[in-house]
Amino acid sequence: MARVQKVGREIPVSASVERFEVVDAGSGHDVLSKGLDAVKARVSLVKTGQHVDYIIRVFFEGQSWTVTRRYNEFAALFDTLKNKLASxxxxxxxxxxxxxxxxYLEARKNGLSSFLREVCRRRDAVNCREVQDFLLLRNRVPSLAQPDASEPVQSAEVQEASFGLSHFEYDAVQGALLLGSRDFSWSSRVDTKITNIKMPWEKKAPNLPSSQMSLWQQSPxxxxxxxxxxxxxxxxxxCVLIANCRDKATCLAGLSDGTIGILPMKAEMGSGSSGQVLPLVRHTAGVExxxxxxxxxxxxxxxxxxxxxxxxxxRQMIQCEVSAPSPPTQMIHCQEQRRLFTAMRNGTVAVWDTSILPLQRIAIVPDGATQLGNPITTMDYDSSTGTLFTGSKDGIHLWAVKTSDMGGWGRKLGQITEMSSPPTALVWAASSREIIAGFGNGAVVVFDLDQGEPSYAIQAHSDGVTAAKWLDAPRRLLxxxxxxxxxxxxxPSLQRAPLETTSWAPAVHQERSWQPPARPASSSFSGTGGDPLRSANSGFGGYGHTAASSPSGLAGGTYAAEAAPGSFTGGGYASPAPVSSSFSGMPAAQQPVAPNVVGRPKAAAAAAEDSEDDLAGWDS
Structure with a gap:
C-alpha cells in the first residue's frame, strides 16, 4: 500500500429517487391558454407547462434530506460528468x-435511481462539485465547501500564444521547459496552404509557419x-526532446515531413534561423x-x-536503421536497463536492446502477440518493478516485462476498462500507487491502483490533453x-497521521521525522548540495531518462502561489512497492491546506542543533 496520501476525499453518500410527482403548471383558464399548455406539456424542449418532478432521498453520515430535480437537471449533470470522467x-x-x-414514469424513475446509486458508489464522481451541488451536499455539510488538503491544486500556468501544445519536455535540474506547439485546426492549415500559393509573377515569400518549438527558462x-x-x-x-550532448545541449522536434528540427539551448531570442533541422536524419514519413x-x-x-x-x-552520423513490426506511436528509453520500448498502432509494444548496435528486438508485449487491433495511444514504464502501462481504446493495461540478453516476455497484470475514449497521456505516480491519465475532452483522471477504479477527476483544460509528465519527488504533475x-x-504529499498518535506541540516546533528509503543498486544520489531531488542520476517516478526532479525552489509558470509560513511540500523517492519513508509528528489539523508551496523550510530540530543524524544513510 502507498505511504503517501491519495487524492480525493472519502464521501459516504447514497441517494435514490423515492417517487415522482406530475406538476400542472397551467398559465390560464381560458380556451387558448389551455390549448397552449397542452402543447407545452408534450414538447420536452419547452421548459414551462406540465412536467414531472423527481424526489430524491439523500443519506450522509446519519443525516437525511430530500432534493427535487427535473429530468433536464439529471441530463445536465450527465453531460457535465461525461466531459469530466473517464466513463x-x-x-x-x-x-x-x-x-x-x-x-413510463415508473420505469424512468427506476432508471434515474440506478444512475444515482452508481454515481454515489464512485469516488471520482462524488468528489466532483457538480454532484455535490446536485445533491445539496455542500449546503448540508459545510466542510465539503472548503478546500481540502487531499485535492490537487494548480500552482502555475504557461501560455503559448500561437498554437496548441502537441508535446513538451521538462528538465527540472536545468530548469528548462521545451514546448512543441502546432496548428490543430484543419481549416486553418488549409487556409495557410492556400495563402502560401504564389503565382509565377508574384514575388516569392517564405511560407507561413504552422508550428513552433519554444524554449522556456525557469526562474531560480x-x-x-x-x-x-x-x-x-x-x-x-x-514530439520534442531535450538532448544534453556534452557542452552543447540541443532541443529537438520531430516534424511531419520526416525531419528533426533543432534549437540550441544557449540560443537567444531572434538569433536562431527559422526552420533549422538536424542534418542527415530524414525519414520518408512523419516522425512520430x-x-x-x-x-x-x-x-x-x-x-x-x-x-x-x-x-x-x-559524431553526427547515423549508426543504424531498423524496422518495427507496425508504425510506432510513442517511445520510452530506460537508461538503467538499456531498453527501448516502442508502442505501435497494432496494439503491441516492441522491446529493443540498445546496449549493442544494430538494435536487437528481444520481446513483444503481450508475449507472442502479433496484433491486438486498437493502437496504443500512450504509455509509461516503471523500471524499478518492470511494469509497463499502456493506454488504448480498450482502457489502461498493466504488463509485467522481463528481459535479458537472450530475449524477454511481457504478460498482463491487470487492466482498467469502461472508458468512453482512449487516454491521450498516461503517467505512473509511484509514491501513491496511482495512474494519472489525460483525455481528449481536457479531463485528467486519477486511478487508484489498489482499488482498481477511478478516484478523482480534474477538468484540467478546455481542450484535449496531449502530453503529461509526473515528478514523483515533489509530487507534481505537468x-x-x-x-x-x-x-x-x-x-498531496503527506500521509495523514492520527491525532492520538501525535504528541502535542506548537506547529513551529513539530519535528518531521524522515528516513531515507532503500535505493536501487543502479541509482546514485550525487545531486548538487547533497539534495537528492537535484540529482541527475536518480530515477524518480519510474522514468528511464533523466530524473524529472525538483531543484531547490522549483519554479514555473505565469502564476505562482504564495508560500504559507511554516508549510512545505514534502517529497522523497518512492517506488511502486511500499517505501520506507514516513512523515510523522504533524497533526492533521495543522497540515498545510494548499500543497502548492514552493520550497521546504528547515526542520526545527535541524535549525536548533544542526545534527548530522538527518544525513544518516545518504553516505551508504
Missing part, C-alpha cells in the same frame, strides 16, 4: 415528446518561466516519436513508415493541451 453510468435517454403514462526563486528561444517550422511538430540514450548520446527517431533510426549526436496552455499541479 459515466448509464442514464435513461431523452425523448422529444413528454409522456405521462404511469408505467519562484514558479515562473520566461521564453528564451524559439524556432518555427512549416511542418507540424509531433523520439527517445535518447544519455550514456551513448544516441537519438532514436521513429516514423510512421515503421523505420527507427539511431543517430549519434556526438499537463499540456490543445488549448495553448501548460499547467502545473501540486498533489
Amino acid at each position: 459515466v453510468p448509464a442514464m435513461p435517454s431523452k425523448s422529444m415528446v413528454r409522456q405521462f403514462a404511469p408505467e 526563486a519562484e514558479l515562473k518561466f520566461h521564453m528564451k528561444g524559439m524556432n518555427r517550422f512549416t511542418s507540424l511538430i509531433t 516519436a523520439m527517445a535518447l540514450d544519455e550514456t551513448e548520446q544516441h537519438l532514436f527517431s521513429a516514423s510512421s513508415d515503421k523505420a527507427i533510426i539511431v543517430f549519434d549526436l556526438k 499537463t499540456a493541451s490543445k488549448d495553448k496552455t501548460l499547467k502545473i499541479w501540486d498533489f
Whole structure:
C-alpha cells in the first residue's frame, strides 16, 4: 500500500429517487391558454407547462434530506460528468415528446435511481462539485465547501500564444521547459496552404509557419518561466526532446515531413534561423516519436513508415536503421536497463536492446502477440518493478516485462476498462500507487491502483490533453493541451497521521521525522548540495531518462502561489512497492491546506542543533 496520501476525499453518500410527482403548471383558464399548455406539456424542449418532478432521498453520515430535480437537471449533470470522467453510468435517454403514462414514469424513475446509486458508489464522481451541488451536499455539510488538503491544486500556468501544445519536455535540474506547439485546426492549415500559393509573377515569400518549438527558462526563486528561444517550422511538430550532448545541449522536434528540427539551448531570442533541422536524419514519413540514450548520446527517431533510426549526436552520423513490426506511436528509453520500448498502432509494444548496435528486438508485449487491433495511444514504464502501462481504446493495461540478453516476455497484470475514449497521456505516480491519465475532452483522471477504479477527476483544460509528465519527488504533475496552455499541479504529499498518535506541540516546533528509503543498486544520489531531488542520476517516478526532479525552489509558470509560513511540500523517492519513508509528528489539523508551496523550510530540530543524524544513510 502507498505511504503517501491519495487524492480525493472519502464521501459516504447514497441517494435514490423515492417517487415522482406530475406538476400542472397551467398559465390560464381560458380556451387558448389551455390549448397552449397542452402543447407545452408534450414538447420536452419547452421548459414551462406540465412536467414531472423527481424526489430524491439523500443519506450522509446519519443525516437525511430530500432534493427535487427535473429530468433536464439529471441530463445536465450527465453531460457535465461525461466531459469530466473517464466513463459515466448509464442514464435513461431523452425523448422529444413528454409522456405521462404511469408505467413510463415508473420505469424512468427506476432508471434515474440506478444512475444515482452508481454515481454515489464512485469516488471520482462524488468528489466532483457538480454532484455535490446536485445533491445539496455542500449546503448540508459545510466542510465539503472548503478546500481540502487531499485535492490537487494548480500552482502555475504557461501560455503559448500561437498554437496548441502537441508535446513538451521538462528538465527540472536545468530548469528548462521545451514546448512543441502546432496548428490543430484543419481549416486553418488549409487556409495557410492556400495563402502560401504564389503565382509565377508574384514575388516569392517564405511560407507561413504552422508550428513552433519554444524554449522556456525557469526562474531560480519562484514558479515562473520566461521564453528564451524559439524556432518555427512549416511542418507540424509531433514530439520534442531535450538532448544534453556534452557542452552543447540541443532541443529537438520531430516534424511531419520526416525531419528533426533543432534549437540550441544557449540560443537567444531572434538569433536562431527559422526552420533549422538536424542534418542527415530524414525519414520518408512523419516522425512520430523520439527517445535518447544519455550514456551513448544516441537519438532514436521513429516514423510512421515503421523505420527507427539511431543517430549519434556526438559524431553526427547515423549508426543504424531498423524496422518495427507496425508504425510506432510513442517511445520510452530506460537508461538503467538499456531498453527501448516502442508502442505501435497494432496494439503491441516492441522491446529493443540498445546496449549493442544494430538494435536487437528481444520481446513483444503481450508475449507472442502479433496484433491486438486498437493502437496504443500512450504509455509509461516503471523500471524499478518492470511494469509497463499502456493506454488504448480498450482502457489502461498493466504488463509485467522481463528481459535479458537472450530475449524477454511481457504478460498482463491487470487492466482498467469502461472508458468512453482512449487516454491521450498516461503517467505512473509511484509514491501513491496511482495512474494519472489525460483525455481528449481536457479531463485528467486519477486511478487508484489498489482499488482498481477511478478516484478523482480534474477538468484540467478546455481542450484535449496531449502530453503529461509526473515528478514523483515533489509530487507534481505537468499537463499540456490543445488549448495553448501548460499547467502545473501540486498533489498531496503527506500521509495523514492520527491525532492520538501525535504528541502535542506548537506547529513551529513539530519535528518531521524522515528516513531515507532503500535505493536501487543502479541509482546514485550525487545531486548538487547533497539534495537528492537535484540529482541527475536518480530515477524518480519510474522514468528511464533523466530524473524529472525538483531543484531547490522549483519554479514555473505565469502564476505562482504564495508560500504559507511554516508549510512545505514534502517529497522523497518512492517506488511502486511500499517505501520506507514516513512523515510523522504533524497533526492533521495543522497540515498545510494548499500543497502548492514552493520550497521546504528547515526542520526545527535541524535549525536548533544542526545534527548530522538527518544525513544518516545518504553516505551508504
